[in-house]
Amino acid sequence: MKRRNSIFLTTALALLLCCLAHRPFPQPRYATRSPIPPPSAQPSATVPMTKDFAVPVLMYHRICDLTPQEARSRLTFDLTVTPANFEAQVRYLKAQGFTFLTARDVEGAIRERAALPVKSVVLTMDDGYQDNFAQAFPILQKYGARATMFLVTDTVETAGHLSWGEVQAMRPQVGYGSHTVHHYDLTQLAPSQLDYELVQSKRVLEGRLGEAVPDIAYPSGAYNDQVVARTRAAGYLAGWKKGGGPATPTDEPLLLPRVRVRGCTTVARFRQMVWSGVSVQRDHTASRLARSRTRRARPEAA
Ligand SMILES: [Zn+2]
Numbered sequence: 001m002k003r004r005n006s007i008f009l010t011t012a013l014a015l016l017l018c019c020l021a022h023r024p025f026p027q028p029r030y031a032t033r034s035p036i037p038p039p040s041a042q043p044s045a046t047v048p049m050t051k052d053f054a055v056p057v058l059m060y061h062r063i064c065d066l067t068p069q070e071a072r073s074r075l076t077f078d079l080t081v082t083p084a085n086f087e088a089q090v091r092y093l094k095a096q097g098f099t100f101l102t103a104r105d106v107e108g109a110i111r112e113r114a115a116l117p118v119k120s121v122v123l124t125m126d127d128g129y130q131d132n133f134a135q136a137f138p139i140l141q142k143y144g145a146r147a148t149m150f151l152v153t154d155t156v157e158t159a160g161h162l163s164w165g166e167v168q169a170m171r172p173q174v175g176y177g178s179h180t181v182h183h184y185d186l187t188q189l190a191p192s193q194l195d196y197e198l199v200q201s202k203r204v205l206e207g208r209l210g211e212a213v214p215d216i217a218y219p220s221g222a223y224n225d226q227v228v229a230r231t232r233a234a235g236y237l238a239g240w241k242k243g244g245g246p247a248t249p250t251d252e253p254l255l256l257p258r259v260r261v262r263g264c265t266t267v268a269r270f271r272q273m274v275w276s277g278v279s280v281q282r283d284h285t286a287s288r289l290a291r292s293r294t295r296r297a298r299p300e301a302a
Pocket of ligand 1: 127179
């Protein structure tokens, strides 16, 4: 009797250990607000992917604390997110299991019809402010978050802006795109000036970085048919504007949308922005499944 009990106990213990060893990581439950393990705790094979992606591409400018005098300027206040708020936003995205992509990842997936993680987000920063290195980069490093910065090439190495050394130091965690040479409104330029802004900024960045720079963010989001045509002729594969919700596979690559994060963006609005992609994806997937069900049902009905 005693021997039978000990055999039973040994077998039960072995089974329990075997189950524990093979227990899968918890699957992410997207579209819920419940806390889930950060992505670093999950093997990459468990990240759900989709070709029906809808990725919120967040647009930031300055990340710093303003002096009371600076904060009185509505424009400056609007352009600036405090480091504390920026960290809270990145921490939230990480805790909710979002994958941080670069603008180039999204542009590449649209062009190649590739899949992206269901819960993805892109952090972009425009204008190349020095605080992007001093304030934002340590936060990006702390949370392992990638980002894309759009640089105005003529302002690099000027007061308040990034140096080329800082630009290099943030690679490869940070990717770069053009934001033209002078940040002029491209819709107001003569054709030769327009071409210079597009071609020269690309040339300077590619020379400094030693790699292709296929992305541009239109200054102030301003574009027209001529701007888009000349941007394409200059060799860009993606043009980022402002507004328009999350980026999806059916977007025109030279008119990709971004969502702006402002100094006054509330926590509730931020959460709405970053979850918007997941709900758009669910709608796309549902309508695609409905279409394929209709197609399958037709021959039977005939
Ligand atoms: Zn700008």
